[in-house]
Amino acid sequence: MTRIDALNRIAKRLRMYSMKMTTASASGHPTTCLSMAEIAAALFFGEMRFNPADPEDWGNDELVLSKGHAAPILWAAYAEAGIVPADTLLDLRKISSVLEGHPTPRMPWIKAATGSLGQGLSVGAGMAAAMRLGRSPARVFVVMGDGECAEGSVWEAANSGANLKLKNLCAIVDVNRLGQSSPTMHQRDAAAYARKFKAFGWDAVVIDGHKIEAVLAALKAAGTKGLPTAIVAKTIKGKGVSFLEDLNGWHGRPLKADELEKALEELGPIPDIESKKYLRPARQVVRRKMKTAARIDRTRYTEKTATRLAYGYALCAAGKANESIVAIDGDVKNSTYADKFFEAFPDRSFQSFIAEQNMIGMGLGFAAKGYVPFMATFAAFLSRAHDQIRMAAYSFSNIKVCGSHVGVSIGEDGGSQMGLEDIGMFRSIPGAVVLYPSDAVCAEACVEAAAREKGIFYIRTTRPATPILYPTEEDFPIGGSKVLRKGSNDVATIVAAGITLHEALKAYEILKAEGIEVRVVDAYSIQPIDKDGLLGAAAETRGRMVVVEDHYAGGGLGDAVASALAGKTDIKHLCVREIPRSGKPEELLDRFGISARRIVEAVKSF
């Protein structure tokens, strides 16, 4: 039997499985699986090289199923490869199964969760760049839908693929004409996708996606021109089953039992083929052991320093201690001070230009290949990548994000540049660590913690220079807080972080001069929050607390404290409650209610 015959047989088996699985789970997307059956067969059993015994083998080609709703055919392909037990396929979407409705790394061969469309190509670009950095000759294949090409993130990733000349990156666009609710933008005009990819600097070719020979040839040729390649595959949604082919209304709809029977009858007996025989042997590549040290050499600060600048220094120190750290920028590295790392480690520095979604998406790809990516931009613009950050959680990823220029304290640039919702955005992610340093020493400790511990970290930095509060070697445990001022008769606790902590310290002095004692707590760890420490402080200060933050009311430090202390404390929450505007930082802090003067008022109002 020729490989072509074999792959055609495998494609048919994948079709059958996809329909059976979705009928068994009474939900899912069979027809989008059917359109990519030949693509899946050719990838798994004709082109990709991987070690089926080890999903972490450094020589493995990687596959990202960006059109994540086609998960059933992916699981079926892994079953054909002998990686997933075939008899578990019908557990699709069960709470007990790792074969979820959309791919997640609960199944170990999945390196990044998909299902929010248009994100896979950035992940693939990150993986491809990681492979090149780590001297792997392996390749990355990203299977995309035609509908998802409407997502701008696809074109951000296309830019990066071309800029970085990622010839080891290959996108396959499954042009099956139909979206969820209606035909796609370009319908059967496959050339339109090729034209776009070419304009973005890619090699691109249009093929018949149901012709195994054509798919194989295109996969083999991909990258040979030294460019990332888009294979635009003309396909038919529901291909192979007469009453499903090219019909609207079958997007997220499994076949009923009798429909399934009819479909399987049309396809004939299940082809007999030992698919595993057609797997291509893995490359023999061993990944170089990376140098990693747990500690960084901290800078000694003597003068007022912006926490964003300390972030830059610390990132550099971390990069020296740990060779697996990489940095990705969105053309603001001279403001976030990631430029320190870019200067010191140009090989591990990647420019995403003004494309925050792709910056985070590429980070997911680097993390998937074992690197520790640090991404920084203005906190306000991280909202652009909220969906990618959200998906990082479903990927159980290890990304480190820094948001600079937070709050009204940036001053004259105005509201559009002020990060005022970023704490809320990251607090909504279960398990994400949210750190908000108030001085340069703490900022360095936060970077060190992010580099050392696994998981999603967010570090919030401030634009203006602020005084140094701590000795160089101070420890800042995650989930801790620091009592900075404490008297024998404190009438309230002021909880703050970042710029407002310095306002709180000023308020302390003003109140002290009037004979009023207050406690001042630095809540540098916003998630997890130091519940016990705060409860203790509140209990010792007449159950009264003022929480003050340069952030909007919803989702920030105030909410974190109120939730942790519900029912135990009388809390006054000072935060930005209106739409801010341009002005001097100190004017804005006062106008929007978070200055020392406002804190003093709040304490006195108890």
Added chain:
Amino acid sequence: MTRIDALNRIAKRLRMYSMKMTTASASGHPTTCLSMAEIAAALFFGEMRFNPADPEDWGNDELVLSKGHAAPILWAAYAEAGIVPADTLLDLRKISSVLEGHPTPRMPWIKAATGSLGQGLSVGAGMAAAMRLGRSPARVFVVMGDGECAEGSVWEAANSGANLKLKNLCAIVDVNRLGQSSPTMHQRDAAAYARKFKAFGWDAVVIDGHKIEAVLAALKAAGTKGLPTAIVAKTIKGKGVSFLEDLNGWHGRPLKADELEKALEELGPIPDIESKKYLRPARQVVRRKMKTAARIDRTRYTEKTATRLAYGYALCAAGKANESIVAIDGDVKNSTYADKFFEAFPDRSFQSFIAEQNMIGMGLGFAAKGYVPFMATFAAFLSRAHDQIRMAAYSFSNIKVCGSHVGVSIGEDGGSQMGLEDIGMFRSIPGAVVLYPSDAVCAEACVEAAAREKGIFYIRTTRPATPILYPTEEDFPIGGSKVLRKGSNDVATIVAAGITLHEALKAYEILKAEGIEVRVVDAYSIQPIDKDGLLGAAAETRGRMVVVEDHYAGGGLGDAVASALAGKTDIKHLCVREIPRSGKPEELLDRFGISARRIVEAVKSF
């Protein structure tokens, strides 16, 4: 004097102002103003037609400065046009001035805030579509930077421009080569931008952006081929001042006093020209008065109905009552049920395909022209448009957003499809109204309120069908809540909304059977929250409260209640605290701690 001579003089004046203004404010971006001086002069005094006495004149051409950091030259142009008093220009960025660091509608000629790059083209596309819908022959000009063309949202908007054949939409890309921290992706390769726009279905032309004749000719020709047009203008950052031209490091940096003096000396005496004389007369167009009724005809529901379906019916009813309502979809209209509106009002329905950023961005454009846009997608995917939603606040916009398929109750599709952070995202916007209906009647009331009241509204709908709780004509005031169950000896209050309210009602029955009385409150208005109502309920139920929501811990109903009631109530918060997975809705509700059983446990634990 020829118009060309005049415009060159005006361009020089705009350059001088831009530098003086930023030096006066000691912050801002003069060099990016200098690169677009001829573009600004040609637009304002050569091509655009508008009534300088009325920013709302329906015949006005509109200008969106997508590269918002060039605000100074925009303000200077309005001063030259006699719209802004010239003597206020030096108040740039002062807290007392509407001339902010980036444009906002505090200055009445600005229709949408800019400053988060890459968003202006979607706003422009929305405006252009709105003009066509409202029979205005006017045009929309969007001035973009080359750096911001890296943002995917630009290409989402480009797709919509082409799909909708918006020949009244003209983008001008100011290719000045330099980004904030480094040269742009394509540097001087202006043809690369033209190639991309052409591949996306636009007419595109490359010109010398400092040649007034070329700019005028391109602006005049734009749209004549029946397509949206991109004018790719080759320019020099810092143009006109020898020590600023084409130099890195001058992005967000004003000139010092002596540098300014030197620059002005180079430019020579300020040209004498009465710019206002060159304004083009406005078109005489009167906008047809739209039909709007305050009330919609509500559907009478008798059977279990999903709130998302009720959203669809109500949107239709609202569309009938109010001709200014439009709907924009992201290819999920058969799931959000916006398809009801699409069928009833095809002329007022717009397909953004799978491009959520552009969906919201176009909505901002429609709202800017007086329409009332409703946009719906899966709540999870609204995170994709977080930055556009954020910018809606700075635009003081009137957009209405619906997020469907919220929480683990969607079941088998898995985490990537579950909206679990959406309440937090909208709660972080000051003034945004966040509504979460628990039955079809309330869902209709929410749509009615959103259609009737000005401002940013978010309506959260549920996938599964849920029982009807209210009579058809029930009122649901914004900021209210409903007590659904109440006894004479309630031991706690259960606060819930959406699917968990139905779990709370089940818990009530279970507890009642055991002789335990609880109060059940429907918190349909999450922002503003019914603080007094909840405080009252808590006070009457031994100060105990269980808040239960199908949302992550951070930023949702629990935070809203904890913040509102800080110190007054002992709150147990049931919510999704882990990364969820595929499974049956009822299994997931229980596994992740928000089922009736879990509520019963929580009540008993007091």
